[in-house]
Amino acid sequence: RKKLLEIKGLQTTFFTDDGQIPAVDNIDFSVYEGEIVGIVGESGSGKSVTSLSIMGLIPSPPGKITGGEILLDGKNIAAYTDKQMQKVRGKDVAMIFQEPMTSLNPLFTIGDQLKEAILIHSPKWSKKEALARAVEIMKLVGLPRAEALLKDYPHQLSGGMRQRVMIAMALLCNPKVLIADEPTTALDVTIQAQILQLMKDLNHRLNTAVLLITHDLGVVAETCERVIVMYAGQIVEEAPIAEIFAEPKHPYTQGLIKSVPDMRYKKDNLYSIPGTVPKPGSIKVGCRFAARCEYAMERCTQETPPLYEAGEQHKSRCFLQDEQEVKQRVERFIES
Numbered sequence: 001r002k003k004l005l006e007i008k009g010l011q012t013t014f015f016t017d018d019g020q021i022p023a024v025d026n027i028d029f030s031v032y033e034g035e036i037v038g039i040v041g042e043s044g045s046g047k048s049v050t051s052l053s054i055m056g057l058i059p060s061p062p063g064k065i066t067g068g069e070i071l072l073d074g075k076n077i078a079a080y081t082d083k084q085m086q087k088v089r090g091k092d093v094a095m096i097f098q099e100p101m102t103s104l105n106p107l108f109t110i111g112d113q114l115k116e117a118i119l120i121h122s123p124k125w126s127k128k129e130a131l132a133r134a135v136e137i138m139k140l141v142g143l144p145r146a147e148a149l150l151k152d153y154p155h156q157l158s159g160g161m162r163q164r165v166m167i168a169m170a171l172l173c174n175p176k177v178l179i180a181d182e183p184t185t186a187l188d189v190t191i192q193a194q195i196l197q198l199m200k201d202l203n204h205r206l207n208t209a210v211l212l213i214t215h216d217l218g219v220v221a222e223t224c225e226r227v228i229v230m231y232a233g234q235i236v237e238e239a240p241i242a243e244i245f246a247e248p249k250h251p252y253t254q255g256l257i258k259s260v261p262d263m264r265y266k267k268d269n270l271y272s273i274p275g276t277v278p279k280p281g282s283i284k285v286g287c288r289f290a291a292r293c294e295y296a297m298e299r300c301t302q303e304t305p306p307l308y309e310a311g312e313q314h315k316s317r318c319f320l321q322d323e324q325e326v327k328q329r330v331e332r333f334i335e336s
């Protein structure tokens, strides 16, 4: 499969009164054609900043991409001007957000907004052609009575339908990559499942690569082929989906898996990882997860763990992955 998107050493910094905050701190990953990749982490992990960096939507000031490359089809879009990025956005890479109400304009009908979005990238089209395309894409995302819906205003639609409209808008120009940031978080469980299924169908039918950003590993389990786990601005684990659930390597990922709600039992008192994500940049040396890690060793606060190879397609940023460490543990065990 072809590499569509390649993130190399990406660094996105926020310049605040409290100093420089490296919200995304030297991350590397790739997305291949037709693939669905999940990025998982708690709030403050840097996952949304990663997606906004790819979209060229980091608010500046205070934010700025301060290092690395974002290669889309081999071209470094991190170096693009705002004007150049406007041509890429929506056309090559599109994004849908958590709350469609904030991205749809309440004063305009669905039809007007879809038409406008089409005409930005295809200014030569007639209004009639644009509306025909709008109807076609609305049917594709499973919106019933598409023609009638064109005349509706956003508030007349249910949350699930609004999210379908947003997905339609994102797909208008056949983007190569679709970034979905918490696309189902604001929806109830049934609608959530339908939207995830829709994204899978679209990925299958249109071969659009999807980067799914979520705090919920359960969402990733149902949708993605591969998952990247972020913590305090860094990637801490990356693996194919089956492998990460069968054999999570990083203690943070293990905690996230334990916190996935089990719908079958409707458990109330869920496990949650104690403590909170440290502010990126606040820990200069050592593992950023150490304060919350039940396996933390002396070494974890004195040295900074690299991203170890933990399998053929598996990486983990944890000293437990270090062969020397493993050997010493076995030796200590044998001696005792």
Ligand code: SF4
Pocket (backbone or CB within 6 Å): 250, 251, 252, 287, 288, 289, 290, 291, 293, 294, 295, 296, 297, 300, 305, 317, 318, 319, 320
């Ligand atoms: Fe825990 Fe140490 Fe691994 Fe960090 S490096 S996750 S503190 S065991």
Ligand code: MG
Pocket (backbone or CB within 6 Å): 043, 047, 048
């Ligand atoms: Mg977010």
